[in-house]
Amino acid sequence: MSAPRVGVLALQGDTREHLAALREAGADASTVRRRAELDAVDALVIPGGESTAMSHLLREFDLLEPLRARLADGMPAYGSCAGMILLASQILDAGVPGRAAEPLGAIDMAVRRNAFGRQVDSFEEDLEFTGIDGPVHAVFIRAPWVERVGDDVEVLATAGEHIVAVRQGRMLATSFHPEMTGDRRVHKMFVNSLS
Numbered sequence: 257m258s259a260p261r262v263g264v265l266a267l268q269g270d271t272r273e274h275l276a277a278l279r280e281a282g283a284d285a286s287t288v289r290r291r292a293e294l295d296a297v298d299a300l301v302i303p304g305g306e307s308t309a310m311s312h313l314l315r316e317f318d319l320l321e322p323l324r325a326r327l328a329d330g331m332p333a334y335g336s337c338a339g340m341i342l343l344a345s346q347i348l349d350a351g352v353p354g355r356a357a358e359p360l361g362a363i364d365m366a367v368r369r370n371a372f373g374r375q376v377d378s379f380e381e382d383l384e385f386t387g388i389d390g391p392v393h394a395v396f397i398r399a400p401w402v403e404r405v406g407d408d409v410e411v412l413a414t415a416g417e418h419i420v421a422v423r424q425g426r427m428l429a430t431s432f433h434p435e436m437t438g439d440r441r442v443h444k445m446f447v448n449s450l451s
């Protein structure tokens with residue numbers, strides 16, 4: 257079987273790390289900046305970065321509504337950190353009106369932006385992760401947490417009492433950045449779910 261075509265939204269953020277992680281996980285990975293590139297992929301990764309800047313660029317590049325439509329149509333997606341924020345149905349502390357982060361509504365959850373950021377800007381922790389054997393080393397950078405999940409959302413990992421990884425069908429999101437650690441198990445989980 258041919259490798260799934262997985263796009264990485266490449267408007268802003270750590271695109272390169274996700275492309276490398278996806279390729280090592282067996283995907284045919286490419287960048288997505290334009291409508292035609294979005295139309296050509298089977299699934300999409302939304303990287304870490306800054307969710308308000310990515311939202312602004314999605315509007316500027318006329319990608320916001322096409323992306324919402326593909327997600328509503330069931331295109332699988334994985335979001336790390338800023339990507340998790342964008343995949344949510346509700347964003348808490350989304351930013352100032354007019355320049356706020358845009359909820360794409362792919363996962364029925366409320367995500368608070370910069371939630372850990374107020375406590376400590378960045379930290380690392382080994383987490384138990386449902387579906388992955390052994391601890392996952394998680395890097396959090398001004399990270400969000402999930403404050404509410406809908407009935408169809410499965411919690412995959414928590415840090416302390418806070419939800420930091422979720423799955424709903426073939427939508428996956430983590431507050432942290434597996435693309436930065438060289439451990440490809442989270443990307444493999446996503447890529448394997450596509451076939």
Ligand code: GLN
Binds near residue numbers: 304305306308338
């Ligand atoms: N704080 C960022 C945001 O609001 C997310 C940080 C990250 O992706 N490392 O989008």
